Amino acid sequence: MSMCLTDGQLREYLDGEFPAAGAHLLECGECRGRCETVRECGVFVMDSIRSLGHVDAPVIVMRRRFDWRFATAGVLAAGLAAWFVLLPKSQPKIEHVVVSKPPVVNPPAVVAPVKTVVKRAKKKIAMPDEDSFETAVVMRVALGPDEVLADVLVTPDGRIHALCLVTEEGEGQE
Amino acid sequence: MFEQLFATHYPRVVSMLVRVTGTRARAEEIAADVFSKLASQPKGGEDLLPWLYRTASNAGLDVARANARARKLPAVPDRVEPEALDKLLQAERDAKVRRVLGELKPRDAELLLLRAEGMSYKELAAACEVSAGSVGTLLVRAEAEFARRYQARFGDRR
Ligand SMILES: [Zn+2]
Numbered sequence: 150m151s152m153c154l155t156d157g158q159l160r161e162y163l164d165g166e167f168p169a170a171g172a173h174l175l176e177c178g179e180c181r182g183r184c185e186t187v188r189e190c191g192v193f194v195m196d197s198i199r200s201l202g203h204v205d206a207p208v209i210v211m212r213r214r215f216d217w218r219f220a221t222a223g224v225l226a227a228g229l230a231a232w233f234v235l236l237p238k239s240q241p242k243i244e245h246v247v248v249s250k251p252p253v254v255n256p257p258a259v260v261a262p263v264k265t266v267v268k269r270a271k272k273k274i275a276m277p278d279e280d281s282f283e284t285a286v287v288m289r290v291a292l293g294p295d296e297v298l299a300d301v302l303v304t305p306d307g308r309i310h311a312l313c314l315v316t317e318e319g320e321g322q323e
Numbered sequence: 324m325f326e327q328l329f330a331t332h333y334p335r336v337v338s339m340l341v342r343v344t345g346t347r348a349r350a351e352e353i354a355a356d357v358f359s360k361l362a363s364q365p366k367g368g369e370d371l372l373p374w375l376y377r378t379a380s381n382a383g384l385d386v387a388r389a390n391a392r393a394r395k396l397p398a399v400p401d402r403v404e405p406e407a408l409d410k411l412l413q414a415e416r417d418a419k420v421r422r423v424l425g426e427l428k429p430r431d432a433e434l435l436l437l438r439a440e441g442m443s444y445k446e447l448a449a450a451c452e453v454s455a456g457s458v459g460t461l462l463v464r465a466e467a468e469f470a471r472r473y474q475a476r477f478g479d480r481r
Contacts, residue, residue, distance in 0.1 A: 155460065156460070156463045156464075156467075157457075157459040157460025157461075157462075157463050157464075158459060159459075159463070160459040160460070160462050160463035160466075161444075161458075161459035164444065164459070164462075166444050166458075166459060167459070187463055187466075190463075190466050190467060190470045191462075191463075191466050193470055193480050194435060194465075194466040194469045194470060195435075195438070195439055195466075197416075197420045197469075197473070198342060198420060198424070198435060198436065198439040199342075199439050200413075200416070200417070200420075201341075201342040201343070201345070201417050201420060201421070202341055202342055202345070202417070
């Protein structure tokens with residue numbers, strides 16, 4: 150009879166990582182007994198942890214890298230911004246932009262973090278076209294000679310749907 | 324490179340942290356913090372995986388320990404609806420499991436949490452910086468230690 154199995158080998162056998170252990174188990178009652186103990190313990194522990202709750206995979210919307218096509222959109226946005234900045238200031242503020250439609254029950258929607266400190270949109274300036282849309286790309290653009298930062302939402306058809314001027318986090322009042 | 328790492332591992336890190344902290348908001352907060360630190364590393368890549376998972380699980384386990392210390396057991400009212408009772412019992416059981424996880428050696432807890440997330444032996448070896456041949460042994464020991472502590476503290480496996 151081959152050598153008896155360690156508990157680690159029994160764990161591997163149960164996880165399908167060491168199928169060769171099966172031959173020994175057929176002929177060794179002692180190892181079969183320990184194998185059952187290892188299995189029961191593993192089921193208890195994994196069931197306990199898995200019952201803690203599960204989240205469906207978060208929906209990740211990756212920011213695209215800078216693209217000259219969107220730079221054009223940024224210039225367009227700059228012109229529109231100059232006009233819309235004169236509109237009443239009581240627009241709702243948005244703190245972050247979520248641009249996904251979760252396919253499952255309430256998954257966290259995530260925008261990939263960028264290396265810089267997350268900046269907070271100070272004010273949202275409504276665009277004339279407020280159609281609903283499912284996906285969009287967030288582009289950060291610099292406007293005008295002072296290079297005022299703004300986030301724009303651009304849908305796949307190239308249209309801009311919202312513009313948010315950006316301030317450093319913690320700076321000033323919202 | 325970072326974006327690839329983020330897309331592959333962020334969902335798993337969040338899922339693990341939800342289990343260990345009990346709240347999605349806290350889990351995402353920790354994950355965002357860990358990934359922003361990862362983004363600032365001069366050289367990215369798969370060799371940062373052990374750091375990523377160790378840092379995330381340690382932060383999550385800190386929360387679990389703090390919650391266990393602060394937690395007062397909810398008083399069970401004389402009459403409760405069956406559904407509410409189920410929730411109460413589940414919350415009670417979750418608290419026990421998190422408490423025991425918080426008492427384990429960090430690497431043991433990390434191994435169990437990542438295995439519960441469905442990581443293969445190969446992935447576990449990479450994430451926990453152990454040899455692939457030792458994963459079975461480390462897992463079985465961590466499971467035995469979890470079960471031993473659970474039974475020592477709470478008497479049975481319910
Ligand atoms: Zn044997």
